[in-house]
Amino acid sequence: MKTTIEREQRFVLLGSRKGLLKAPLPLRVSACHDRAEVEAAVRGATSRVTWISFTRGFTDMLLERAVSTRADLRGSHLLMLTPPRSESIPALLGLFHPVFGVVEGFVWLSREELIEVITRADAADRFIGGIVDPKAKTVTLLRGNHGAIVAPFAIFEKSGDGTQPDFDRLRLTDHGRTVALGEYEAAADAILYELDAEYRRRLRKQRRQAERTFGASLMRLRKQARLRRTDFAPISAKEIARIERNEVEKPHAKTLTAIASRLNVRPEEIEHY
Amino acid sequence: MPFEVPLPKKLRAEGWKVKIREKERVEPPHVTIMHRADEWRLGLRDKQLMEPPGGRLRDIHPDVMKIVEEHWDALREAWNAKYPENPVSGVGEEDDEDDD
Numbered sequence: 001m002k003t004t005i006e007r008e009q010r011f012v013l014l015g016s017r018k019g020l021l022k023a024p025l026p027l028r029v030s031a032c033h034d035r036a037e038v039e040a041a042v043r044g045a046t047s048r049v050t051w052i053s054f055t056r057g058f059t060d061m062l063l064e065r066a067v068s069t070r071a072d073l074r075g076s077h078l079l080m081l082t083p084p085r086s087e088s089i090p091a092l093l094g095l096f097h098p099v100f101g102v103v104e105g106f107v108w109l110s111r112e113e114l115i116e117v118i119t120r121a122d123a124a125d126r127f128i129g130g131i132v133d134p135k136a137k138t139v140t141l142l143r144g145n146h147g148a149i150v151a152p153f154a155i156f157e158k159s160g161d162g163t164q165p166d167f168d169r170l171r172l173t174d175h176g177r178t179v180a181l182g183e184y185e186a187a188a189d190a191i192l193y194e195l196d197a198e199y200r201r202r203l204r205k206q207r208r209q210a211e212r213t214f215g216a217s218l219m220r221l222r223k224q225a226r227l228r229r230t231d232f233a234p235i236s237a238k239e240i241a242r243i244e245r246n247e248v249e250k251p252h253a254k255t256l257t258a259i260a261s262r263l264n265v266r267p268e269e270i271e272h273y
Numbered sequence: 274m275p276f277e278v279p280l281p282k283k284l285r286a287e288g289w290k291v292k293i294r295e296k297e298r299v300e301p302p303h304v305t306i307m308h309r310a311d312e313w314r315l316g317l318r319d320k321q322l323m324e325p326p327g328g329r330l331r332d333i334h335p336d337v338m339k340i341v342e343e344h345w346d347a348l349r350e351a352w353n354a355k356y357p358e359n360p361v362s363g364v365g366e367e368d369d370e371d372d373d
Contacts, residue, residue, distance in 0.1 A: 163274055163355075178294060191296065
């Protein structure tokens with residue numbers, strides 16, 4: 001399932017004053033503490049709302065208000081930090097999409113960190129919740145943009161120092177950058193790198209852009225010029241690849257001139273890209 | 274368990290953490306420095322900040338950097354113990370794929 005959080009996405013926290021946070025809420029986040037506030041929020045809601053209910057009572061209140069006001073909440077997201085009554089689940093699934101936290105055993109990031117993470121630009125690269133399925137041997141992790149990723153137990157390999165995952169003790173920590181399985185703490189970006197092809201592509205691109213070597217500059221310039229490595233004849237594609245990987249300590253002047261000519265720049269300009 | 278550099282209570286309370294976590298086998302050797310929701314990855318080979326997330330060394334609390342320096346050898350040893358197939362002294366493999 002692919003879901004995205006748009007820039008205009010708003011977040012509504014549902015919980016008692018005592019149960020909610022004392023710290024000021026980030027932009028785009030508001031809180032409802034009672035029935036009247038929940039009703040007002042439901043009436044003013046658009047599909048770009050993520051409802052975050054802290055208690056079963058507030059989930060019931062949201063459902064009741066949503067039904068009685070006949071608000072159109074389709075497309076708004078629902079995260080329940082406490083599982084709802086089982087009888088209410090079909091209605092919740094019918095009114096909201098996606099819905100997370102339906103079952104017992106779903107683990108969330110701490111409330112303070114959750115609120116901080118969901119509004120960040122890099123929320124998609126952090127995990128805010130998860131659940132372990134021992135039978136299927138999977139850990140399903142919920143990203144800050146509400147996309148889910150299913151990680152097989154096998155990717156949490158034992159470390160050289162003997163640290164092993166304990167799948168009975170899932171915990172999200174470090175503002176969603178760490179998935180803890182007992183004493184074993186897996187970096188979120190390592191999990192995403194292994195399981196999400198789009199994340200890998202984005203990371204490679206970022207790394208190449210950040211790299212300051214001659215080879216990296218040449219690769220950026222070549223891509224900018226929309227040329228392939230095979231477009232530099234008589235220099236072979238293999239040789240271009242070696243230069244881009246910085247395997248050639250000092251490319252021959254003739255080679256550089258030929259490459260630069262094909263790229264319509266002077267040889268000394270290449271490293272500035 | 275992660276290798277975590279002990280920090281003074283005050284820095285911990287401010288949200289600073291310095292650790293080497295599990296499952297970073299294919300990454301260049303590094304230590305992750307965290308401050309609340311922000312993080313930096315400091316290369317254990319060259320002491321340079323890695324991309325992503327990049328960032329600036331001057332944004333890391335000077336006391337944290339000082340402690341990292343003091344624990345430098347221990348950090349390198351901890352990485353080697355956790356990832357013996359990717360030691361700090363080794364040469365990282367280049368990414369030779371041509372796609373983005």
